[in-house]
Amino acid sequence: MSVVSSKSFSSLRIAILGGGRIGSAFAFHMARKTEHEVTIVARPDSTRLAQLQRDGGVVTTTGDHVPAIISERLDESIPYDLVLVTVKDYQVKALLPALKRSAARKIQFMFMTFEPEFLQQAVTIDRAALGMPFFQADFDAQGGLRIIVGKRETLTDDPQWAQIFRTAGLPARHEPQMALWLRCHVPLGVAFESVAVAAEKRGKGAPWSRARALAIGIRACFAMIRGQGYDIYPKDKARLEKLPVFAVAGMLWGLSRVPSFRTLLVTGKTECCALVDDMLASAATSGQSVDLDAVSAMKPTS
Known part of the structure; x- marks a missing residue:
């Protein structure tokens, strides 16, 4: 397994795959407070790629600028210390062949996924790292980046990179059971996204019927995960699993009425x-007996 010496924390080569909100926020922090060489790989022919090329890096809504190398494809020959993958799970499969061929020493996947082991095996276990970002970022009309970093810590199963993220100004901690954490987080993350879509469609909070359907879906998903031989992790999700449907529905119903959510x-x-x-x-x-209708009903309604 590759090891990054603590003496070299100030001079790492990092490629960030994905020039969107999360990738740009990582790039800003990794390049601003350190001497890391940061490359941002954005989608070819995209508006965001053009913005990054225009600015020569990331520009925030407050006018701060950090330089970065901008590219439309990952250079597989460069032995990056880290390739940080910030695209969505449904977008990453097309990128896995290039990541597998890459000379990168570590490949960190930073998004929700129900198949973390598949990602690890695709790029080899010894190079793979899993994580979940916990900060907010969005763009203004000119492509300026707005970042809100709170106290909640970004998670990674690589303790060295957790330390490097902290050094760059991003609260982070090592989560040794990251694969299980991600698997158990997906049902809740899906419910949050789906109830937000329902609420935005109405221009106010989601209806109770939608919140209840999502609560039933969470319960069915947790039952499926247990049926596959996994525990529900961490403890807060295990406690959520034991709550009655109306209590979980009430949480979702209430959150859908928060504009920032x-x-x-x-x-x-x-x-x-x-x-x-x-x-x-x-x-x-897995051939499980699962309430598939309840799981399927978690998809956002059109």
Whole structure:
């Protein structure tokens, strides 16, 4: 397994795959407070690629600028210390062959996924790392980045990179059971995204019937995960599993009435549908007796 010496923390070569909100926020922090060489790989012919090329890096809404190398494809020959993958789970499969061929020493996947082991095996276990970002970021009309970093810590199963993220100004901690954490987080993440879509469609909070359907779906997903031989992790999700449906529905119903919650998650409709499909496929592959209708009903309604 590759090891990054603590003496070299100030001079790492990092490629960030994905020039969107999360990838740009990582790039800003990794390049601003350190001497890391940061490359941002954005989608070819995209508006965001053009913005990054125009600015020569990331520009925030407050006018701060950090330089970065901008590219439309990952240079597989460069032995990056880290390739940080910030695209969505449904977008990453097309990128896995290039990541597998890459000379990168570590490949960190930073998004919700119900198939973390598949990603690890695709790029080899010793190079793979899993994580979940916990900060907010969005763009203004000119492509300026707005970042809100709170106290909640970004998670990674690589303790060295957790330390490097902290050094760059991003609260982070090592989560040794990251694969299980991600698997158990997907049902809740899907419910959050789906209830936000329902709320935004109405221009106010989601209806109780929608919140209740999502609460039933969470319960069915947790039952499926247990049926596949996993525990529900961490403890807060295990406690959530034991709550009555009306209590979980009440939580979702209340959150859907918070404007900032809706704004943050309403863009996840495509991701939400893809994750539900992954859970349904997982149940079919394992031959489980699962309430598939309840899981399928978690998809955002059109």
